[in-house]
Amino acid sequence: MPSRFQQTLARPASVTGIGFLTGADITVRFFPAPADHGVTFTRTDVIEHVAIPARVEFTAQRSRRTALEHRGVSIELIEHVMAALAGLQIDNCRVELNGPELPGCDGSSRMFADCLLDAGLLTLDMSRDICPVHLQLDLDYEESGMAMSARPNPQAGLRISYELDYGADSPIPAQSLTIEVTPETFLNDIVFARTFVLEAEARAFLAQGMGQRLSFKDLLVYGRQGVIDNELRAADECVRHKILDCIGDLALLGRDLSAHIICRRTGHRQNADLVRAIQHQHCQDARGFRDAA
Secondary structure (H helix, E strand, C coil): CCCCEEEEECCCEEEEEECCCCCCEEEEEEEECCCCCCEEEEECCCCCCCEEECCHHHEECCCCCCEEEECCEEEECCHHHHHHHHHCCCCCEEEEECCCECCCCCCCCHHHHHHHHHHCEEEEEEECCEEECCCCEEEEEHHHCEEEEEECCCCCCEEEEEEECCCCCCCCCCEEEEEEECHHHHHHHHCCCCCEEEHHHHHHHHHCCCCCCCCCCCCEEEECCEECCCCCCCCCHHHHHHHHHHHHHHHHHCCEEEEEEEEECCCHHHHHHHHHHHHHHHHHHHHHHHHHC
16 A cells, blocks of 8 residues: 555634534634644543543443543544544544534534635645555454454555445335545545434434434434435435444544455444454554564
C-alpha cells in the first residue's frame, strides 16, 4: 500500500447541533494538530479537561453507538465525526465539545465533513502509518446471524463490503454494497447516509427519555410501510450508513488500514472487536519480524 503524508486542518472549524441522547445544545470544535498527534476528544464542560485519544483502547461498552471513556470522563456518539475525519484523511485533530455527546445533526457525517472541508486541509511533513492485513481474520457471530472478516486487499487500501438483511418481515429491505474507501468515494457515496431505526425502537428510546427534541423527520425511522415522514437519499441508504459507521469505527485503529472488510448484520461492538483482532495480528507480525532479525 503506497504511503501518504499525514494531514490536519488548515484552521479551526465548528458545528453546533442537538445531542440525540440528551437533547442538549452541543458545539463541537475542530482544531489543527501536529504530526503523530492523532485524533483526541476533550469535553470542556467538565472541570478536568481530559484529552481522550480516539483509539479502540479507550472505547466504552455501549449499545448501538461508539463512546470513549478515560479517567471518569465519557464522550458518546463519536462514530460520525470519526467517519468524517477518516473519510477525508484528516489524521491529526483536536476535537473539543461542551457536552457529553457529539451533536447528532441529521444522523449522517455530512455537516461535519462540510465544515472540515471549509476549514481546509494541511499536509504535514510526516508519513502516515499503514497496517496491512496479511492473513484472513474471522469473527463469527452466527448465533445472531452476524459475521465479520478482514482479508488482504490485493488492490491495497481499504475496501468494505456490507450485507444488510434483517429478514423477510423487516420493513428495511435487504441490501448490500462494496466500497473502495477514498476521500472521493466517501464524499460521493457515503457521507450523506443517515442513522436508521425501527418505529418501535424510536418509541422505546423516547420512553427512556432519549431523543426528546427529535421528530421522525430528523432521521430515518421505519414503520411497517417504510420510512415515516421522510425520504431516502438513496435506495440503499441503510447499508451506506452501515459502511459509514464502519469507516468511523475502523479509524480507532489509529493508522491507515489496508484490508477488505466483509460484514453481515454487524454493528459498533463487532467493529471494535475486529479492530482489536487486527491490532493483535499486526503486533504478532511485528514481533515475528523482530525475532527473525
